[in-house]
Amino acid sequence: MARAREEARDSQLVSGREPTSRIIRVSVKTPQDCQEFMLAENSSVHHFKKQISKRLHYDTDRLVLIFTGKILRDQDILSQRGIFDGTTVNLVVRTRLKGTLPGPGTLPGPTDHCTHHSEPSTSESAGMLARLGRLAQSSPELTDFLGQLAQLLTAAPESVVQFLENPVIQGLVNEKPAKARQAPESSRQNPQKPEPTLKALETLQNPARQQELLQANKQDLEALTAVPGGDNAMRPVCSDIQQFMLFTLAPLVASKGQNPASELCKEEANAHSNTDTTITIPTASAPARPLTQKVRAGQATQARSVASNQTHSGCGLRMPDINSGHNLLSQESQQPIGKATLTSQLRPSPSALCKALHVLQQNPALLHQLASGSPLQHHLPLLPILTNPRALQALIQIEKGLQILSKEVPGLGRCLWDPDDTKMIMLTMMMMIRTL
Amino acid sequence: MEPPNLYPVKLYVYDLSKGLARRLSPIMLERERQRHRQREKQAPCREPDAGLDPGTPGSRPGPKAGKQLEGIWHTSIVVHKDEFYFGSGGISSCPPGGTLLGPPDSVVDVGSTEVTEELFQEYLSSLGESLFRREAYNIFENNCNTFTNEVAQFLTGRKIPSYITDLPSEILSTPFGQALRPFLDPIQIQPHGGSPIGRPNGQS
Numbered sequence: 001m002a003r004a005r006e007e008a009r010d011s012q013l014v015s016g017r018e019p020t021s022r023i024i025r026v027s028v029k030t031p032q033d034c035q036e037f038m039l040a041e042n043s044s045v046h047h048f049k050k051q052i053s054k055r056l057h058y059d060t061d062r063l064v065l066i067f068t069g070k071i072l073r074d075q076d077i078l079s080q081r082g083i084f085d086g087t088t089v090n091l092v093v094r095t096r097l098k099g100t101l102p103g104p105g106t107l108p109g110p111t112d113h114c115t116h117h118s119e120p121s122t123s124e125s126a127g128m129l130a131r132l133g134r135l136a137q138s139s140p141e142l143t144d145f146l147g148q149l150a151q152l153l154t155a156a157p158e159s160v161v162q163f164l165e166n167p168v169i170q171g172l173v174n175e176k177p178a179k180a181r182q183a184p185e186s187s188r189q190n191p192q193k194p195e196p197t198l199k200a201l202e203t204l205q206n207p208a209r210q211q212e213l214l215q216a217n218k219q220d221l222e223a224l225t226a227v228p229g230g231d232n233a234m235r236p237v238c239s240d241i242q243q244f245m246l247f248t249l250a251p252l253v254a255s256k257g258q259n260p261a262s263e264l265c266k267e268e269a270n271a272h273s274n275t276d277t278t279i280t281i282p283t284a285s286a287p288a289r290p291l292t293q294k295v296r297a298g299q300a301t302q303a304r305s306v307a308s309n310q311t312h313s314g315c316g317l318r319m320p321d322i323n324s325g326h327n328l329l330s331q332e333s334q335q336p337i338g339k340a341t342l343t344s345q346l347r348p349s350p351s352a353l354c355k356a357l358h359v360l361q362q363n364p365a366l367l368h369q370l371a372s373g374s375p376l377q378h379h380l381p382l383l384p385i386l387t388n389p390r391a392l393q394a395l396i397q398i399e400k401g402l403q404i405l406s407k408e409v410p411g412l413g414r415c416l417w418d419p420d421d422t423k424m425i426m427l428t429m430m431m432m433i434r435t436l
Numbered sequence: 437m438e439p440p441n442l443y444p445v446k447l448y449v450y451d452l453s454k455g456l457a458r459r460l461s462p463i464m465l466e467r468e469r470q471r472h473r474q475r476e477k478q479a480p481c482r483e484p485d486a487g488l489d490p491g492t493p494g495s496r497p498g499p500k501a502g503k504q505l506e507g508i509w510h511t512s513i514v515v516h517k518d519e520f521y522f523g524s525g526g527i528s529s530c531p532p533g534g535t536l537l538g539p540p541d542s543v544v545d546v547g548s549t550e551v552t553e554e555l556f557q558e559y560l561s562s563l564g565e566s567l568f569r570r571e572a573y574n575i576f577e578n579n580c581n582t583f584t585n586e587v588a589q590f591l592t593g594r595k596i597p598s599y600i601t602d603l604p605s606e607i608l609s610t611p612f613g614q615a616l617r618p619f620l621d622p623i624q625i626q627p628h629g630g631s632p633i634g635r636p637n638g639q640s
Contacts, residue, residue, distance in 0.1 A: 031562035068593030069549035071440065090590045092559045392459055399463050 024085040026078070028052060028065075030093070041084065046074040052091065062094040442548040445591045446514040447584060448532070448540035449600065451507035452625070461505040465610050503610055509600045510537065510627065511584040513546075515591060516553040520560065520633070522583030524624030526570035527560055527633050535629035547592035559590060560633050575623045576604040 024041045026048075027034055037051055045065060053060045065072040067081055067089045083089060451457070512521035512535075519532045533539045551559070567586070572578050581603070585596045595601070607613035613620075 031559065032566045064555060066551060066590065069445075069547060069551065069591050071550045071555075092555055092562065094555075094558060095561075392456075396459060396463060 022085070024078070024083070024087075026083060027086075027088040028091050029088050030056075030091045034088070039078075041079040042077055044074065045072045045076045045078065045081075048078065049074070056093075058093050064092045064094060066090040066092065440550045441552075442550060443515055443552075445546040445549050445588065447544040447546050447588065447596055448512045448514055448519060449542045449544060450510040450512075450537045450627075451541045452510050452537075453508040455507075457505045457508050461503060465503040465505075465612055503606070505603070505606065506599070507541070509581060509603055510625065511581050511596060511600055512540075513584050513587045513591070515549065516556065519630070520587065521627065521630065522568050522573070522580045523626035524570060524573045525626045525632060526573075527564045527568055527583070528626075528630035529633050530630030535627035537627050537629075544597060546588045546596070547594050549591040551591055556591070557633070560587075563587075564633060573624060575620060575625065576608065576617075579604070580625065 021040045021042045023038050026037050026039065028037055035055065037048070037055075039048060039051060046060075049060045049063045049065065052058070052063055067083055067087070070081065072081060072089070510521070512519045514520075514532045517532065518529050519534060520527065520529045521535070522528075563583075563586070567578070568583050581596065581600050585601055588594055588596050608617060
């Protein structure tokens with residue numbers, strides 16, 4: 001009787017006529033691949049497993065078939081469990097039967113490597129991970145992080161102030177109104193220049209210990225960049241911040257350090273251009289690239305002439321003045337501390353930039369003064385947007401308004417707002433979030 | 437025969453952009469379309485408005501909203517009281533909500549499974565050696581959501597919501613996404629706080 005049934009089934013398998021037991025195509029999906037099997041829809045799971053075992057060479061005892069989350073028992077019939085033509089079942093091959101050891105072929109070399117590699121890095125960077133966690137989890141933390149970024153903007157000029165303390169700075173303060181007017185920051189901002197720069201200097205002298213703090217924490221956050229992914233996140237942020245910083249130093253340095261800076265500018269120009277070009281994350285360097293190009297162009301020009309009047313001729317030369325001036329002054333102020341630390345400081349030092357941004361956020365007036373008149377005015381105000389949702393909303397509305405404006409008055413909108421900033425901010429945010 | 441145990445399977449959904457994508461995407465993607473529109477005005481030849489309005493290919497772009505992305509989604513599967521996810525460090529697990537991302541932005545009920553914890557670990561180990569090795573991570577083609585989709589189908593037969601799995605194609609279908617693809621492609625995402633899954637025989 002059973003044999004007859006079996007023969008009938010076999011004949012059905014061959015002819016495929018009977019609707020009660022069609023041949024169906026079932027896909028068997030393993031983690032490695034997917035294979036198709038043709039069998040009668042009323043065959044048992046046990047029969048199915050035998051077919052699988054024949055083709056894939058696994059022991060039927062080790063096969064586990066799963067369909068829509070249910071484990072298929074040997075005595076089940078395929079059609080009863082809802083397996084029809086074209087359905088896919090999942091297969092897991094047990095590496096061991098209960099109570100036995102796993103086979104040699106199943107021991108994973110790659111997984112071992114994975115675990116071994118992750119362990120040391122995890123133990124090393126545990127503290128950094130905690131820090132990243134704090135950064136990531138709440139926006140007030142993020143504000144602090146960004147706030148610290150701002151500190152470099154004042155830390156570096158602070159060293160400038162320290163160096164140029166008594167004789168030179170007094171003279172420069174007196175000269176400042178005249179020189180500031182000559183500085184080609186922006187024609188519409190010129191009258192405001194002398195006072196903001198004076199006030200900025202006074203404000204900068206207040207955070208006297210920024211430099212020490214910067215040095216102390218720099219070690220910790222340099223290690224942060226060693227965290228996988230951390231460096232990649234830091235770099236675009238820091239490169240932008242560094243560019244911001246350099247630009248905002250333009251009013252200060254250009255007016256203060258023109259005379260003594262110009263001599264040593266030539267020497268330092270190349271050194272700093274190298275530092276600049278090391279920042280090459282493409283997404284973040286979109287604004288930085290034009291700056292770098294201007295730097296190189298301007299430095300070449302400046303190398304030819306010593307006169308500080310070169311700073312008048314435009315944005316292209318302003319950068320080298322800033323770079324070299326900043327570079328020079330920071331260097332000379334740090335010579336007692338150690339010149340070796342300077343290049344790394346000019347490099348995106350996360351802690352330094354953190355603090356710079358922090359001070360800037362604490363003193364919004366300072367931010368405004370430092371930024372006023374420089375082409376960076378577009379960038380710096382955007383930084384609080386990263387953390388302030390109301391600012392973000394306002395930005396969106398402004399964007400919309402400017403779009404309408406640019407449609408109505410072509411060419412005007414572009415002057416007021418750089419559309420690339422918004423993208424850059426978003427990408428910067430994504431980069432930072434990516435460090436999670 | 438006793439009925440087998442059923443274990444609930446949940447999908448934890450996180451927005452990596454923390455709301456920024458929802459706010460900024462209409463602007464950023466719309467802006468590209470504006471430029472595109474201006475280009476169209478200058479050049480009389482008509483280009484299909486690729487991706488931003490697939491409903492009316494080839495038509496002149498009228499006043500429409502820019503593409504809206506609700507979020508940049510990262511997902512993980514929670515089953516057997518553990519959260520499993522895939523990142524640039526391979527398949528990892530942690531207590532539910534235990535990554536540095538914190539609690540999920542939303543939880544989707546995927547269904548129930550009979551798959552036991554032991555069987556699931558075997559399955560994950562097998563996946564971790566094949567399709568979801570740590571080197572195989574790619575932010576567009578083989579990311580955390582690919583993994584959760586795969587696992588959800590294994591555990592319950594159901595897929596995860598399409599708005600999550602459609603995200604890469606949504607982004608890449610815009611000029612913005614296409615332009616940035618070479619920069620976005622190497623991005624590796626690995627939420628911290630979990631540990632890599634191991635073999636049942638004791639490897640950590």
